[in-house]
Amino acid sequence: MAMKREITVTVNGTKYHSEVEPRLLLVHYLRDILNLTGTHIGCDTSQCGACTVLLNGESVKSCTMFAVQADGAEVTTIEGLAQGGNLNPIQEGFWEKHGLQCGFCTPGMIMASYQLLKNNPNPTEDEIRKGLEGNLCRCTGYQNIVRAVQYAADKMRESAEAPVGAGGE
């Protein structure tokens, strides 16, 4: 059995020092060692996207990485998305538009949507469907997920375009 390695990973703003086997998957590290069970495992071949998290701000499938590869990195999981008790607009969109049923694909779908909107803040329906081609959902038929992402895109654009309040400049 290979020697354990020391890693330092910042997850949702908290720094963790751990000793892990080199073969420990990042998703198992998050779920089993750090007890952040919001990130899910839906397959074993990187198809489904349920394990999607952000690594240094970019989406990755955490089942396809080893924890040791995340040494020194910043990881954001679904648990870290809401800010100060307020839901992220994407989370809000999924709630408003019934973008989830069983909820299992949802954390990964939300993280993938985050990346999609980062790359393309004003996507068409077609662009949303193609942008989420790395994520499987078996419950919703995707239509309300598209609506959820559209809601989030609109909301995020509104607040980006909102004028600076009185008392500012």
Add this chain to the structure above:
Amino acid sequence: MGIAAMLGTSIKRREDPRLITGEATYVDDIKLVGMLHMAVLRSPYGHARINRINTEAARNHPGVVAVYTAEDLKGAVQAVPVAVPLGKIAEGMGVRGPLAEGKVRFYGDPVAVVIADDRYTARDARDLIEVDYEPLPAVVDVEKAMQPDAPLLYEEFGTNVPFSMHPPTDDIDKVFEETKANGGVVVKTRMVNQRVAPVPMETRGVVASYNKGEKKLTLWSSSQIPHLLRDLLSAQVGLPQHQVHVIVPEVGGGFGCKLNVYPEETVAAFASMRLGRPVKWIEDRSENLAVTIHGRDQVDYVEVAATKEGKITGLKVHGISDLGSYCQVFTDVIMIAFGFPVSCGAYDIPAIHLSADIVFTNKAATDAYRGAGRPEATYVIERAIDLVARELGKDPAEVRRINFVKPEQFPYKSAAGAVYDTGNYEGALDKALAIVGYEQLRAEQQQARAQGRLMGIGLSSYIEICGFGPKGSAPVGLYESARMKVEMSGDVMVYTGSSPHGQGEETTFAQIVAEEFTIPVDNVTILHGDTDSTPEGRGTYGSRTTAVGGSAVFEAAQRLKEKMKQIAAHMLEASPSDVTLEDGKFFVAGSPQKAVTFNEVALAANFSNTLAPGIEPGLETTVFWEPQACVFPFGTHVCVVEIDKETGEVEIKRFVAVDDCGRQLNPMLVEGQVHGGLAQGIGQAMVEGVVYGEDGQLLTASLMDYALPYAHELPHFETDSTVTPTTVNPLGVKGVGEAGTIGSTPAVANAIADALGVAHVDMPYRPNRLWEFIHQQ
């Protein structure tokens, strides 16, 4: 100010906050002190004898606590339960213990388990188990399995066919002859409803925890049936029911495949009982595709007779159901019990002949998957209608109209057996055709054909049977339970025997209660999944949760409302029959100024020392509600496709679904169920299919090989509805969970046949298959 009516409004789901923040608990999120992990060693062969199993190296691996095979289970664990063992199955054919004994009969057949400190160690040790297999010839084609020279799965029975049903054909033959003699037509074809995998995004999993001191087994399982699981598994492991506590946490999808009692659940329980420590098993996706039950896998030979005007005079269906290699709970009855009774579909067909063979093959067991028998039956009748239309050169919409059961014929007893409650089939058809612009589309199709393009329009006017079920419809009573408590604060707790896993009943049931009590929906909490706190229930499947579970909730609310009226009447010094409940207040009708609030009555019931004589304190009731009949949702789907001649690729240009599930309690959730159903029905038609090699090797063993639709592979659905309430339950609701799947597959199939201008093409409509078909023509 009034409380807005709750039923019929699309309020947001109560379930969502925990799910969108990653704070929900699924079975793999459960961690118990001292918990061990189980890994399963499975057969790599489709059919083989087991000569020897050597577990010594595995047992000695550091971190391994135990290794078990069938030998260890002897006498301690009973067979996988089969609800209705037909024919030779009642003699033991296809009935198995949880681990393979002497033979393996399908790829993935569980042979041994390793129990270790952590999941990585369990898998390391699993690789050290040596099994001496002697491969045997396998049979994976259901019709080949029926041949006298086919390899036998259960040699002692001398056949692969445990049960057949071949009634005499004299009557139907006469109908066919008369029809032909009168200038009518008889059309026949063979069609395959291919094997598919349910693929819920969460695989199966279980945590079994046996407390030796209390002799109590607690089982967390990703299941659709908490009580049935408790009832059946307790018998398997030899514990009284009350010593087994099943808790179903969040479940990431089921679609029928978690309506079962699986070997791994039983073995994990056994291991925990032996070791006195919690044992967790989580299925990986490759296991899930290999051993969690598969759906469909039916071959049908259909013959249909019709007058030259298009009126169907008779239908003959010979169904061959591929059971796989053994029976899970409903394997042997899916086709015969659930599909056959609705073989006439939405149509008034006077004569039908049904015959059946059910057959074992070297594949995983089949069982209930979204629709469970009804998609197969609907596929047959909807294709038959189009075959008749094609033969007569008539519009398939017209042939449907001519044959529909008419509104005045309800309740309608079908020649195939089912009694349909209510329906307005032409209404749904008209609406769907209007939305899609049918006339215009047919004109476009003419133009497209003139240009050599392959454009097709397919209809499906389906019915389905759900809301199980009434007395006699199943081997056990299929009632549903609800225990309702009104707390002294006025908050209402409801414990339902239903077990939703994405359907949203924590929301819709709360809406029912809020409406009946005229209180804010936020004051109502719906709980489910725990056999210690919810009364004996039957679970969620068969589109029954709202129709049956919701009716139990409704009845419970009525009972408590009556009691509260009595208490309020006493407080108001009035007669209970004069008291009304509106806007959260009880008052004498006509005198709203003198009222007592819902909360005041709740407090009085739980706290008061001056309740009227004859009134028992407290506000709690338990209802077991049994429907008198099944319910029959219906609808029409329209699919428009264009096939690229050069590549065989299909573009679904439009998909319209008009579904009628009776009264809609939360339209947004109804629409969501339709979307999900459409995705699975279209998925089967377009890309899905479990494939085995001739030797029984599973070829679609991961999501790299088992195709599922992704977001960009599905069209934008255009959905609408008609509302034809049922008289079967007080809510007027039918079911909607499976209807989308049942109706959509034939719509796609009909569109493809229409595009190609042929009688029939088997699914799935993958580019390579269509390309070959086109270029062979």
